[in-house]
Amino acid sequence: MAERRRPEDATLIDVLTDGFEKNEVLYGFHWRALPLTDEVAAVRKFAALAEEASRWKGQPLRNEEQRGRRLLAWSDLEIRQAGRGVMLRVKAPRFDDWWHEASSWAGDPMKQIHEWLDDEAAQGAR
Numbered sequence: 001m002a003e004r005r006r007p008e009d010a011t012l013i014d015v016l017t018d019g020f021e022k023n024e025v026l027y028g029f030h031w032r033a034l035p036l037t038d039e040v041a042a043v044r045k046f047a048a049l050a051e052e053a054s055r056w057k058g059q060p061l062r063n064e065e066q067r068g069r070r071l072l073a074w075s076d077l078e079i080r081q082a083g084r085g086v087m088l089r090v091k092a093p094r095f096d097d098w099w100h101e102a103s104s105w106a107g108d109p110m111k112q113i114h115e116w117l118d119d120e121a122a123q124g125a126r
Helices: 012-018 039-056 113-120
Strands: 029-035 064-067 069-073 075-083 085-091
Touching: 012 029, 012 039, 039 069, 039 075, 039 113, 064 113
Parallel strands: none
Antiparallel strands: 029 085, 064 069, 069 075, 075 085
């Protein structure tokens, strides 16, 4: 079972996969919110997420800091901080044109992977 994380311990992947209430798109982006206890903690978290994203994505295309607002942006990812809030925005990949097509799921393409996971679970693997 996964361990619970406090906001200040959340990684980039944690926020991208679990830090949301609804999977909605706003202005062409999926967004994830991470409220911190105070602005100092939010600035620290922004820096940690920025460092993690830079290792993954390379140098950002935009790097702005003004009036207490911070932004790092790549072509498909943004990290923003203002006050005690941090927000990640990921450009919507627009899978809808093929995701719901019957042909995409014909023949149960995920069956072998699910069987593999079941085998690992039965063996006590993680």
